[in-house]
Amino acid sequence: MNHELELKLQAWVDGQLPVHEADAVARLIETDAAARAALTELKNTRAALAGYEDGIKVPESREFYWSKIAREIERQQPRQQPTADSWFHHFRRLLIPAGAVAALLLFGMFASRTTSQDNQPYDLSNLVADSDAFAFTDEESGTTLIWFSYPTENEFAEPDDSDIL
């Protein structure tokens, strides 16, 4: 039996021979004693290996084995992994850009009205000194509102979030 046939026989045993070649191998086994001997050897070897790994156990206690994994996870993960509990964190991330977009839209709306109505009683402007802050002035009521599109510096501000601004 040549090497090509040996490999086909093996592929047949492993269930990886194309269907159209399987019949030819089955016929070969019926007629060729060497093929039958090779098949027996293959099957015996496969049977001997079956279940070999089932008997291998970790040579350490559950606690000790886990402690090394837990330590490594904590070492590689200095920041808390985001969880479903940190919804406020995600909310804040969305709120700031959404607020900025809303302020810009308002600004655009009021600016277009300013050009068509020269005698309007209020004014919305972008503060030149700080491009992320907007001022709304209502002269009739004497009210001025200033909108900052970033968090203020107080005890609630998270320094780690500086990268999202």
Next chain:
Amino acid sequence: MAEIPQSAATDEQLVKAAQQGDMGAFEELVARHRDKIYARAYSMMRNEDEALDLSQEAWVKAWQRLVQFQGDSSFPTWITRIVINLCLDQLRRQKRRRTESIDGMDEESGGVERQLPVVIINPTEGLERAELRERIDKALAQLSEAHRTVIVLCEFQSMEYKEIAKAMNCSIGTVMSRLFYARRRLASLLADLKKAE
């Protein structure tokens, strides 16, 4: 996970909880599958310390990539693939540090295995489980790394030839040849061990 004890939860439930950051659920997954993952690393590396280190590294990697696990395969299959890849990387690093041996060059051509007589009698028949495992242990230890790896991936992981070829970075033909000669050598080694008794 609050209403179901972790020991009674399914793998899928534990994976979901672990994906939400529940380390307790992940620890339960480790406890359930640690023997299988260690066994796979040991089969490939034949070294207890390396198998321990690589199996633990696999669990750390699994935790880091847990959000990527979509459940296309079972969790044990997924984590087993991680440890196999780590072992293959380690074997490649070790190979780069060594010079190629003559045995290594003969792997694909079956230099020695071609001459071996076919073993028709089952060399492991009638053996107790522990005795059989010990004998296979000795035989696997005598195979070259390439032969052992292909045996582990095909016999224990049930990977297809094309998957093995991809993992080992070689052709399907090379996988088939290596597998054939690895099995021939294994049969011969098991027969020799029987005779030696």
